[in-house]
Each structure stands twice: as C-alpha cells, then as structure tokens.
Amino acid sequence: MxxxxxxxxxxxxxxxxxxxxxxxxxxxxxxxxxxxxxxxLCLTEALNNVIKHAYKENPLCSIHITYAFENGELIIAIExxxxxxxxxxxxxxxxDPKDINSLPEGGMGLFIIKNLMDSSxxxxxxxxxxxxxxKKI
Amino acid sequence: xxxxxxxxxxxxxxxxxIFKLNERRFDSSIAGFxxxxxxxxxxxxxxKKFIIDLSEVDYCDxxxxxxxxxxxxxxxxxxxxxxxxxxxxNVKTLxxxxxxxxxxxxxxxxxxxxQELQAN
Numbered sequence: 001m002x003x004x005x006x007x008x009x010x011x012x013x014x015x016x017x018x019x020x021x022x023x024x025x026x027x028x029x030x031x032x033x034x035x036x037x038x039x040x041l042c043l044t045e046a047l048n049n050v051i052k053h054a055y056k057e058n059p060l061c062s063i064h065i066t067y068a069f070e071n072g073e074l075i076i077a078i079e080x081x082x083x084x085x086x087x088x089x090x091x092x093x094x095x096d097p098k099d100i101n102s103l104p105e106g107g108m109g110l111f112i113i114k115n116l117m118d119s120s121x122x123x124x125x126x127x128x129x130x131x132x133x134x135k136k137i
Numbered sequence: 138x139x140x141x142x143x144x145x146x147x148x149x150x151x152x153x154x155i156f157k158l159n160e161r162r163f164d165s166s167i168a169g170f171x172x173x174x175x176x177x178x179x180x181x182x183x184x185k186k187f188i189i190d191l192s193e194v195d196y197c198d199x200x201x202x203x204x205x206x207x208x209x210x211x212x213x214x215x216x217x218x219x220x221x222x223x224x225x226x227n228v229k230t231l232x233x234x235x236x237x238x239x240x241x242x243x244x245x246x247x248x249x250x251x252q253e254l255q256a257n
Contacts (some may be wrong), residue, residue, distance in 0.1 A: 012165035037196075037227050042199045047164050108199035108235050115234050 002029055003068045010061040015047045018065055025067045031074060031137055038116045042133055045109035046078050053084025054129055078131045084124050122136060143167040145174070153254050154182070155247060157190035163201035171204040179208060185217040186254045192223035203249050209241060218257060220229055220250035
C-alpha cells in the first residue's frame, strides 16, 4: 500500500508544503488532476481548521499528516494534539443571498470537505485529534 | 512571495478600480493581508466599482473566499458593485461549491467585467 507521511509546524505558511507533498503523492499514484485538486483543497481546509481552532494559531505545535492509497481510495489522516473539536454537527451552509449579514464569514471548510470527499471522520484518541478524509478514485 | 506580504497590481479605468492578485495561491497565508488591503482601499478611496482579477490565482481556499466576501460586504454597504474576473477552473469550482455564485458576479475576462460595470 503506497503511503507517505509528513509533519508540519502549525502555521498557515506551511500548509502549502503539505499540499505539495500531496500533489507529489497523487502524481506518483497516477491520480487524475481534478481529484488531486479536490483533495488538496480539503487538506488545506482541514489544516486551516487545526491551526485556527485546535491550536489557536500557536506556531509552536505540529501536525502529522499521512497519505495512503488503498483499495481505490485515497485516505488522508490528519493528527494534532490541540483542543478537541466541540462542534460535531453535520456542516451546512445556508444563507439568504439577498441578506449580506447572513453570508458566511467562516465555517465553510467542513462544508467544502463534506461536499468533495466520500467520507470524513473525526475522533479523539488520548490527547490527539484524528481527522480522516477519504475519496474514491 | 515573502512573508507578511503579497503581490498585486491596482489599475484604474475611469471610476472602476481593478485589483489583480499576482499570487498562485490565495489561501490563509495571505488572506488576512488581502483583507487589510481591501479594507483600506475600499474605505479610504470611496471605490464604488471594483473588479478582482483572479487570472493568476491557481488555487483559492475558504479564507481567500472570505477576503472576497469582505470586499463584497464593504461595497454593498456603500452601494458599490463588485465583479470577479477571469477565475481559473479551480477557483470557479470552489465558488460554486460554496454556493457563492449566487451572490458574487463572475465575468470571464476583465474587459467583460469593465463593460458590465460601465453599463450600470
């Protein structure tokens, strides 16, 4: 099973590094460009959430990411030691286009992930958050 | 791109201001700075017609969208108008997934965006 692991520090500038390694992983596993772009976007959104919510933008923390390609699925597991996720509700995005106050300021990340991936699972293991997203290729 | 900054060009065409983001990635690493620039520009220059040229942006995440929404909000509150010009396929897809194509007017080219704003 092809697998790659990378650890980044918890700053937004390092998210691109994780994306480059994902792109390389996709290229080596002959995953088509559209799927790779969708995976990259979801990885970015998930990492942004970890930096912003789990680590509260503390730049001294680390995030461990694993990419695996197994049984026709690309699996990305993101592991951090930050604050546990509290909102486990199904992400939705409802607003009135005529009402600018109802436009989403944030919270679009999980909605985007839900829409582009085949599954996303969050779990807390000990002092770690593990968020796994999967896409059938 | 160096840290804490980003590359862009500003042009004026009559009363229309065109902001071209010269970055491949419009993500969290620059979104805050772009928001700051939009806030200063749109509040201090009394801009009513604003085009964001996204032709150089290969990749945008929700924080990039959030910066665009900020510009949209400021302009709406000043009775101004915004157009997004030349978004690449990835960016267009993100806007559609986020359902923001319902509120953000998209033009295929800057010329088209200018023409539409001039007609209003």
